[in-house]
Amino acid sequence: MVSILLTLTHILGLFAAVDAIMKSRTSQGAIAWILLLVLVPYFSLPFYWIFGRSKFQGYVNTRRIRAKDIKDNTQTFRAVSPDVIADFHDQPEKLVLERLADFPYTHSNSIRLLVNGEATFDATYEMISEASEYVLFQTYIFREDGVGKRFAELLKRKAQEGVAIYFLYDEIGSYQLTRKFLHELREANINVRPFHTTRGKGNRFQLNFRNHRKIVVVDGKAATVGGLNFGDEYLGLSKRFGPWRDTHIRIDGPAVQAVQWSFLEDWYWASGDNINVNWDEEPAQDGDEIALVIPMGPADTIETCGLFFVHAINSAQKRIWIASPYFVPDKQVICALQLAALRGCDVRIMLPERPDHLLVYLSSFHFISETAIADRITFYRYQPGFLHQKVILIDHEMAAVGTANLDNRSFRLNFEIMVAIVSEKFAHSVEAMLLEDFKQCREVDPQEIQKRSFWFQLAVSGSRLMSPIQ
CATH class of the missing domain: 3.30.870.10 (Endonuclease Chain A)
Structure with missing residues (x-):
């Protein structure tokens, strides 16, 4: 029995080595994986299954086959919003970023710099409090502590008011969330989904891809984006880290549409559902900033x-x-x-x-x-x-x-x-x-x-x- 298992492991190692030859991003990486998979497959196979992929293929397929209606929103946004699109046709260095983003620059935005946790959480709390139609809430880490409970109670209250709440979290970053906490959110009529990296037969060992985005969108009119997750440590209350230095922004204006689109694509992957949202591009009052939103990830055709x-x-x-x-x-x-x-x-x-x-x-x-x-x-x-x-x-x-x-x-x-x-x-x-x-x-x-x-x-x-x- 032992000899059969050893032989089977070596065969699997050879198949994995061929996969590494075909799919590794660099020649150095391919050589390293080949040596490990051929010589010590007993140890290297699990690591290759987890860390060996360079593309999130399941997400790629979902984007290509099942989310055409979401992608069409990008084309609609480009086609019907000439009044808010900033034209940089004569500045190639800016056009490169626009093509990379697959979204246009938009003007008439108001961008507010949010320095550190208190300013960010207060601005986000205020923004959600003003929601009348829906809230799209996405984070990498969400803690069940003072900050987390404060926002959870706010989301529950808004759901009771009839506002649609969509809560998307990364299950690796937010691994400490309890079933009880998530159940309470769902009982409050909040739509809760983990990003679900391992969804699908071919992705069960795929733990290396993470959704690191931190996005909140309200009614398609305002959004926050930046480095802060939701937890007490981001207020500087951690004994280990002490003061926490971070930066977020609040966006009002047409650029919110691109932030919203990024959330919708992630939500479609996690749930298989489309969300009815507001696609009216409203210029911000006194907004004069030009902004470009650039979603990026391992499902992109280029890096x-x-x-x-x-x-x-x-x-x-x-x-x-x-x-x-x-x-x-x-x-x-x-x-x-x-x-x-x-x-x-x-x-x-x-x-x-x-x-x-x-x-x-x-x-x-x-x-x-x-x-x-x-x-x-x-x-x-x-x-x-x-x-x-x-x-x-x-x-x-x-x-x-x-x-x-x-x-x-x-x-x-x-x-x-x-x-x-x-x-x-x-x-x-x-x-x-x-x-x-x-x-x-x-x-x-x-x-x-x-x-x-x-x-x-x-x-x-x-x-x-x-x-x-x-």
Whole structure:
């Protein structure tokens, strides 16, 4: 019996190795998987089933075959809303992002910067309180604590008022949610769904793809997007992390439609249901910002997130400032940062001092050292608490806020969303915010790893080898 099991495992390992040859994203990755699957299939097969995929094929098929009516909304939005579409036909660097997003830039938006948890939760609570038709609520992590219960009670109250509530959560990020809590939401007439990464026969071991988006949409007129999940720790109440530094935005105006579309596609995958929503593009009162919503994820035909970062960096002429909790870039992003520095751009990257994921934190030491060019790229470590914001500032007229980190998981494995805002006024507010953050940072010596112990350097090198799945 043992010999039969061993033989069967080796056969499965060979089939998996062939699959790796056909589907691995890079030749290095294919070679690594082939060696592991052929030599030690007993250990490597489970890891390959979980981590080996580069595309979320089930979602791809759903998008292609079953969600045509949702995709048609994109075409309708383009066709019937010329009055709110911003025309950049003579600016190729902006058109690239529009084609990447598969949505148009829209003007007449009001974008409000929300700094940290209190401002974000208050703005989101106020927005939901004003809902009259529906609320689309999506998050990666939802806690059953003070913040979570506060929003759960609000959603229940709005449902009792007759507002349709759709609550979508990632079951990996929100693994601590209890059945009792979810049952209470459903009993209150709230439509609750996990994102359900493993749905479908071919996806049962598919735990590596996560839905990392944090979206709230109210009546198709207002939305919030950004880095904050829902829990007490995001108010800075965690003993482990202390103060929590994060950034969100509130959007009023036509750009909300694209945020809404992103939610609808995720909801369709999770539930198989379409939702009747408001598709009227209403300009915001006193709104003068141009915005582009860019959903991105492992079901895209191209690597939207990685291309977004590369293009944003390549388009910078004067400065590129990036704040991210993680720094595990691929070679293309490293080269883009180095070229920006050589062009004379002010390149700054802000990272946290404290780690929340040890492997990613260790890997960052290697990539900082690899990216740095003699005083041309400046790295900072944020000192108080944990820095979790995902913000990019490009020159003096564009900034982006959203959920995507500067790492492989966001580039290729997570469903993310970024909002790029073309506005000198908004870029100035982001600049002021980041300048205050830089005051609370220490400047990093790119070679500081050389001053660490041999064992620390070994841990960094070992962590770097696992960067494709971090």
